[in-house]
Amino acid sequence: MTDTSETRSADSAAHEPQQSRLHRLMRYLPLIAPVLLWTVPCWLLLYAGQHWPLPVALGGTALFVLGLITMPLAMMRGHGRRQQDRAAIVGDTLLGAGWVLFTWSVLLGVLLRLTLTVTGVGDGQDRARIVTWATLGTAAVLLAWGYAEARRVPRVRRLDVQLPRLGAGLDGTRVVLITDTHYGPLDRARWSARVCETVNTLEADLVCHTGDIADGTAERRRAQAAPLGTVQATRARVYVTGNHEYYSEAQGWVDLMDELGWEPLRNSHLLLERGGDTLVVAGVDDVTAESSGLAGHRAHLAGALHGADPDHPVLLLAHQPKFVDRAAAGGVDLQLSGHTHGGQIWPFHHLVRIDQPAVAGLSRHGSRTLLYTSRGTGFWGPPFRVFAPSEITLLVLRSPQRPSTP
Template identity: 55%
Template sequence: MGRELVGTAVLLISIVLVLAVMFAVPWWVLVAGPTGRSGTAYRIGTGACVVGYVCVPVAMVLGHGPPQFDPAAIVGDVALGVLWVVFVWSLIGLVVRGGLGVAGVKGLRTTRGVAVAVVVVSLGLSVFGVYEARRIPQVRTVDIAIPGLADGLDGLRVVVITDTHFAALDREQWSKGVVDRVNAQRPDIVGLAGDLVDGSVHKRRDQVAPLAGVEAPLGRFYITGNHEYLDDAQSWIDYMASIGWQPLHNAHRTVDRDGDRLVVAGIDDPAGADVAGHGPDLPAALAGTDPALPVVLLAHQPKQVADSSAAGVELQISGHTHGGQIWPFHYLVRLDQPVVQGLSKHADNTQLYTSRGTGYWGPPMRVFAPSEITVLVLHPQR
């Protein structure tokens, strides 16, 4: 219990300090510098930063904590996204201002010019980011050569959606649009690689219900991501089964097309390890498979590829990273995951495809990390 309290205290202190820095840098670039730290604009700007510093974490706790108050989640998420963009471009503004100073271009006029540029760029990218996140994702097609794949399965189309994160903002119509675009790709198999929702079946089922319309003759497969375990993952596993999807809860299915076969397996997200009966178990997922058949594995986090490659899995499909979602957050993601997006090769000839995700989490924004519906076209390795 003592360790848990210490861990919680460290987390809270870290959040307070990080938010302080995220507000302090824009305050310095956009408020203190251009106003000379005096006057009405300075007082209003400083007050706005202080209010934001208090309100953003409160909104996030009310929205994503036990109250689960959706309006607060929307306000907090939007504010956090805009804050991140403004913070990043304020840092860039500081660098530009320093470079101009070295070049002899100094003074209040220069400081104000940089501040205006930061505001314009931040506003433009925030608007663009909202559009990018809310639109129906574009299709990304990738050809992958699979060792041991039967010639009769050449051209097999595996459509991947992941990280839809249905949450406080109602995206039922978006969900229907995603289904239409998925079906337009003529998939043989559809895999949903986790982080379906944030919230309970009771609150989010209307947004998820359109997924019943996905058409895939060889199967529609679903695994849990870490966010399912923030609520009741088993309820979502049961719900997805009720609308015709096959949950791969540390399990596999052998799909067959005209006598040629392929193993599709799935494992839980590591976050499930603290939940009875959950947690990734790759040996259980692969138990009883024909060793002569190639395996396509759904595993939410790219770093699970270490176990996949050790087991000789031919292809792992993951999400989780969102491609960073809002630039340049992908540099931080890379500290935790071996890959941020795209196709990569790993030990023992295991290939990993990491999707940038179909939706978004938190801030309804994507900046330089577009969402995707992925079509993986499988071919025998020659």
């Protein structure tokens, strides 16, 4: 009989070269991605059969080269040690514009050109130039619309969520979810105040913020976050950390939210009681907390539920949807998450799916656990949202035991 441990060792050894090659490739990704992002549309829009006059070709090429050089430099100055907000705005905007140009130059470069060829429209040069102008026009429209979508106060998304274990006394409990506000280089203090005003019209029993409050320290982004102190809830306002807090002194954000009247649920819970029934409202630190090296920070579901009656339904706040595997194993009834932004700029959601079990909306995991993934209230980095609108979410919890309406 073959020794199992030897077999596993042999399998591990066989996979090591493949893993090391993958790791080496990932190291070069920050260098490869910007090159692809700018050279692919440059080629498809200027040189793939268009035969533009030389000044047009050279001028267009110069613009793409400028984007290729400026974007990574600005992002390094904006998001690196220097934390220069103006540089971050330039770099993030170029990143979003480059992604949209890349996406639509590839899509239209294939689909539209094929359609024009099949229908016999023009010659090769005519078709190539139609594709170029169509791509530039589409990109311009999507970027203008996407900017407006990113900067607007999110629409309210309302849905009823039935929890089989929820007692009749808690039927109709109103839970408002905001997440991924990402206060950052663009000053959004007025936007923040308007978001909070909208939340206050929803008459929430419980208001939740599932992390990624900002990009930057609490001291630096305090003015943008300050309106969160005006949010109203009849029972509680609760908050858990997201991964971005761990890029910028997470404890400072925990302390500021506490100062603003929110209860940070750091692997802890509170009880929401009404009509003789109880709901456990629990929260965990983000899954990246432990690797941050910040003492006492980690995602610990057992700690969050310690002392809670296992017969009571559990509402869990966890920043990343992928925590739902642990939530399902722990018997959680409903997990609220953000993190994905719904992809933010289409079709980035396909890449998000590689890392997360859900991108947006309500999904079931295991026999009991529901997961609601918000597309987020703000935006990260590029000030655009394309086919991934932001949201303020109102979840009305429903009990199967509620009396029927006459």
